[in-house]
Amino acid sequence: MxxxxxxxxxxxxxxxxxxxxxxxxxxxxxxxxxxxxxxxxxxxxxxxxxxxxxxxxxxxxxxxxxxxxxxxxxxxxxxxxxxxxxxxxxLGQIAPYQKEMLNRIQDTGNSLGDKSSRTSWLSKPAVSEQCEFIYFAGCLASYREKNTADATYRILEPFGVCLLQDERCCGSPLFRLGLDAKDLIKHNSSQVEKAGAHTVIVGCAGCYSMFKEHYPGFNVLHISEFLADRLEKIPLKKLDISVTYHDPCHLGRTHGIYDAPRKIIENICTLVEMEDSRDKANCCGGGGGVRLGNPELSGSIAENLADKIPENVDYVVTSCPLCYRNLSDVGITVLDLADLIWMSIGED
Ligand code: SF4
Ligand code: SF4
The missing domain is CATH 1.10.1060.10 (Alpha-helical ferredoxin)
Structure with missing residues (x-):
C-alpha cells in the first residue's frame, strides 16, 4: 500500500x-x-x-x-x-465471493466455474494450425454468450484467425478483486507462443484491459479495431435500424477505443449517441466484481444507465459480454457488436 x-x-x-x-x-x-x-x-x-x-x-x-x-x-x-x-x-480480509472466484478459476480455468467444454459454442470445427492472429473468446462469451462467440469467430476466421488450443480465463476477474493472476497469464502467454501468433484479438473489454496491461510480448486488439481496418473486406449490408452505443469502461475510458466500434456501426445502420458517451459514458454496473458480490447494486447502476438511452432506438450495442449481460438483466434490449455485424452479413 x-x-x-x-x-x-x-x-x-x-x-x-x-x-x-x-x-x-x-x-x-x-x-x-x-x-x-x-x-x-x-x-x-x-x-x-x-x-x-x-x-x-x-x-x-x-x-x-x-x-x-x-x-x-x-x-x-x-x-x-x-x-x-x-x-x-x-491482512486476512477476504469476502466469501472473492474466495469463490478463486476456487472457480482454480477448479475449472474459467470465472463461471463451468466444467463443460470451453469451445462448445463452435458451430463448425475450428482451424487448429498455427496462425498469426488468435481469437481469445474469454469466459463469458465461451460459457454464457455462445452465439456471440461463434459469430465473432465466423467473422474473424476468413482473416486467418484461429483459437488457442487450451484457453483459460485471462485473469481479469482475479486481478480486479485484488487476487493474483500470474499463473493464468503464464499459461495463456505460453499458449499464444505455441500458436506462433503475434496478435491476440478479444471481444471483451475486461480481457482487452488485462491482455493490454499484463501480457507482454504480443499485440492486443479489440475485434472492433481489427475489423474497422478491414471493413471493405467484410460483406456488410445496410440494416434499417437505429442503435445507440454503450462504451464499455475498460475499452473506452481505459484505452481510448471509441472510434472503431462507431465506424463499424455507422457502416451498418443509424447511430444515435447517448447524452453521456465516450469518456463520459455511464458505467453498466457489472465490473470490478460488483455483479458477483453485490448484484443489487450492479442492477441499480444498470437501471440508471437505462434512463439515458435515447428514445426510439432499436438496440443498445456494446462490445463487451459483461456489459451485455448486466444491461440485458435489467430489461434493456442489447446487441453485441459482433452480433450486429453478423446480422448485417446476413448469415444464420
Ligand atoms: S476528484 Fe477530488 S476528491 Fe475525488 S479523488 Fe480527485 S482530488 Fe480526491
Ligand atoms: S465506482 Fe466510483 S470510485 Fe470506483 S472507479 Fe467508478 S467512479 Fe471511481
Missing amino acids: KEHLQDIVKCVRCGRCRTVCPVQKVLGWEFAGARGRMQMALGLASGLAPTEGMLNSLLNCTTCQQCVTECPAGVDPQKVTRAARHKLIS
Missing part, C-alpha cells in the same frame, strides 16, 4: 468524483465513492486495522474510472482501490 501513498496524498478531497461515481449515486454515502475510498486507502497505508465496513466499501467499486476522468488532481482512485483490496486480502 505504501507504494501508492504518493497517489493517495494527491487527493485534495475536492469531491468532484462524487458527482460521477455510479456507486455513490446509488448508495448515497461518502464511503461509497472515490473520495471516501481514498481516505480508507490512506488509513490502510498508515497501518489502520482493517474492518468489514472497509472491505465492503472497497469491494463496491466497479473500477469504471469515471472518477479518474473527473479528478482535477490526476488521482486514479480505482487503481488505489485495487491495491487496497490486495492489501486487505494480505
Whole structure:
C-alpha cells in the first residue's frame, strides 16, 4: 500500500468524483465513492486495522474510472482501490465471493466455474494450425454468450484467425478483486507462443484491459479495431435500424477505443449517441466484481444507465459480454457488436 501513498496524498478531497461515481449515486454515502475510498486507502497505508465496513466499501467499486476522468488532481482512485483490496486480502480480509472466484478459476480455468467444454459454442470445427492472429473468446462469451462467440469467430476466421488450443480465463476477474493472476497469464502467454501468433484479438473489454496491461510480448486488439481496418473486406449490408452505443469502461475510458466500434456501426445502420458517451459514458454496473458480490447494486447502476438511452432506438450495442449481460438483466434490449455485424452479413 505504501507504494501508492504518493497517489493517495494527491487527493485534495475536492469531491468532484462524487458527482460521477455510479456507486455513490446509488448508495448515497461518502464511503461509497472515490473520495471516501481514498481516505480508507490512506488509513490502510498508515497501518489502520482493517474492518468489514472497509472491505465492503472497497469491494463496491466497479473500477469504471469515471472518477479518474473527473479528478482535477490526476488521482486514479480505482487503481488505489485495487491495491487496497490486495492489501486487505494480505491482512486476512477476504469476502466469501472473492474466495469463490478463486476456487472457480482454480477448479475449472474459467470465472463461471463451468466444467463443460470451453469451445462448445463452435458451430463448425475450428482451424487448429498455427496462425498469426488468435481469437481469445474469454469466459463469458465461451460459457454464457455462445452465439456471440461463434459469430465473432465466423467473422474473424476468413482473416486467418484461429483459437488457442487450451484457453483459460485471462485473469481479469482475479486481478480486479485484488487476487493474483500470474499463473493464468503464464499459461495463456505460453499458449499464444505455441500458436506462433503475434496478435491476440478479444471481444471483451475486461480481457482487452488485462491482455493490454499484463501480457507482454504480443499485440492486443479489440475485434472492433481489427475489423474497422478491414471493413471493405467484410460483406456488410445496410440494416434499417437505429442503435445507440454503450462504451464499455475498460475499452473506452481505459484505452481510448471509441472510434472503431462507431465506424463499424455507422457502416451498418443509424447511430444515435447517448447524452453521456465516450469518456463520459455511464458505467453498466457489472465490473470490478460488483455483479458477483453485490448484484443489487450492479442492477441499480444498470437501471440508471437505462434512463439515458435515447428514445426510439432499436438496440443498445456494446462490445463487451459483461456489459451485455448486466444491461440485458435489467430489461434493456442489447446487441453485441459482433452480433450486429453478423446480422448485417446476413448469415444464420
Ligand atoms: S476528484 Fe480527485 S482530488 Fe477530488 S476528491 Fe475525488 S479523488 Fe480526491
Ligand atoms: S472507479 Fe467508478 S465506482 Fe470506483 S470510485 Fe471511481 S467512479 Fe466510483
